[in-house]
Amino acid sequence: MHNTHRIHPTLPRRPAHFSRTGRVLLLAAALSLAIPVAAADKTMRDIPGAKDSPLLSRYEGSVLSAAGDDPLGFTRLVDVEGGKPVLRQVEGRITNRFYVAPKGTGALDVFRNYRQALEAAGFQVTYACEELQCRKDRTQRLVADLPREARGIGADVMARSMFNNGDQPGFNLISARKAGSNGDIRVQVAMSVDSGSGATAGRVQQLLQVVEPATAQAGKVTVDARAIGDTLRRDGKIALYGVHFDTSKAVLKPDSDGQLEQMAQALKAARDSRVFIVGHTDNQGDFENNLALSQRRAQAVAQALSTRFGIDASRMTARGVGNLAPVATNADEAGRARTRRVDLVLR
Structure with missing residues (x-):
């Protein structure tokens, strides 16, 4: 040092x-x-x-x-x-x-x-x-x-x-x-x-x-099952920030469990629903690498919901889109933090 x-x-x-x-x-x-x-x-x-x-x-x-x-x-x-x-x-x-x-x-x-x-x-x-x-x-x-x-x-x-x-x-x-x-x-x-x-x-x-310079650290709030279900019925999709990964990795961090449990409860309450689980990254780094990373992260979420929380794997389709669908500017960390997310989308 x-x-x-x-x-x-x-x-x-x-x-x-x-x-x-x-x-x-x-x-x-x-x-x-x-x-x-x-x-x-x-x-x-x-x-x-x-x-x-x-x-x-x-x-x-x-x-x-x-x-x-x-x-x-x-x-x-x-x-x-x-x-x-x-x-x-x-x-x-x-x-x-x-x-x-x-x-x-x-x-x-x-x-x-x-x-x-x-x-x-x-x-x-x-x-x-x-x-x-x-x-x-x-x-x-x-x-x-x-x-x-x-x-x-x-x-x-x-x-x-x-x-x-x-x-x-x-x-x-x-x-x-x-x-x-x-x-x-x-x-x-x-x-x-x-x-x-x-x-x-x-x-x-x-x-x-x-x-x-400083920004709020995203993902400190978990969206509960009822809010997830209501938003899916109203908008057909919801962005979730309580699912966490280390930088450039696709292994779920332990503090993601609360959000995963709420996602599972929402899917159990809507038994006939089928969803896309969509992974998003910011624009930092190579596009093809980000695309592959977002796919692995989406698959990790789907696998956790299936193996640990009892959701039928056939109801979920994992897709990664890299940084193709930002919800804020990638020019600063605050915008990049909003863009890094997992979406649930009704099929």
């Missing part, structure tokens, strides 16, 4: 790149060349169990005060329309982190370190503003609700009020994106200076959000 490094906003660096897993590999300089930074406050500690994003580390010496993750969700990030900043909803695997910088650190220094690190890693800046430009664009007011909306961040009192009513000092923001193999990876860092009188007064607060 190779050693990977996050983007680090304060160490000298050479150009970075993405590994196959999508993480940024930072070719860090030797420790002897590290830029001196303010020491972290000994009275503040990271919240238990939380870590930096695998993609982007904190500004050195900052304390992780709040964190939240969403394996698949929505958030809003800054984009540009007509030359002005706007908020756009984006979807994916979301990492939210809220940091407090060391005493004596300036917001502009934090901002420029993040920008330098992201650009060195090949990110394209979608929108960025330093304090004066942010004020002119009214950007802080635009994003004032984002800390309250962010999972794991909104419950933290300090984080919720980091932009207050959109007039906190030291506000800077950068929103950037980079194309990945499964879609764009987006990063946004917004910051302000705590203008209160508590322990963090005068420190730079940072809201970091990373959105990586």
Whole structure:
């Protein structure tokens, strides 16, 4: 296993790149060349169990005060329309982190370190503003609700009020994106200076959000026998996603048993029915291989229904059609997951 490094906003660096897993590999300089930074406050500690994003580390010496993750969700990030900043909803695997910088650190220094690190890693800046430009664009007011909306961040009192009513000092923001193999990876860092009188007064607060491509894993829901029967009578066919195979294989996985049992019950309830069992693949790989694979998978389903669940084999005809009948685009994983399926079709 190779050693990977996050983007680090304060160490000298050479150009970075993405590994196959999508993480940024930072070719860090030797420790002897590290830029001196303010020491972290000994009275503040990271919240238990939380870590930096695998993609982007904190500004050195900052304390992780709040964190939240969403394996698949929505958030809003800054984009540009007509030359002005706007908020756009984006979807994916979301990492939210809220940091407090060391005493004596300036917001502009934090901002420029993040920008330098992201650009060195090949990110394209979608929108960025330093304090004066942010004020002119009214950007802080635009994003004032984002800390309250962010999972794991909104419950933290300090984080919720980091932009207050959109007039906190030291506000800077950068929103950037980079194309990945499964879609764009987006990063946004917004910051302000705590203008209160508590322990963090005068420190730079940072809201970091990373959105990586993600899709819902299909096949988590089993369609029951009654719904299968009703749909077959109404539509003459039904697509089923609870039948699972490993990639490029035609051996049914154990977690398919629940869906197979419901299919069998539906066929037993309609004793005179005869059906096609149709296997579908996505368009990844060679067409002829996919066609043969879909045939073997359809046969595996028919065989299981016959030998394990008591359905007369003469009532079922197995056919594989490869990727000839997609129900969604094959251009992204979400569409491909919908296309990989087994259909029951009345003969």
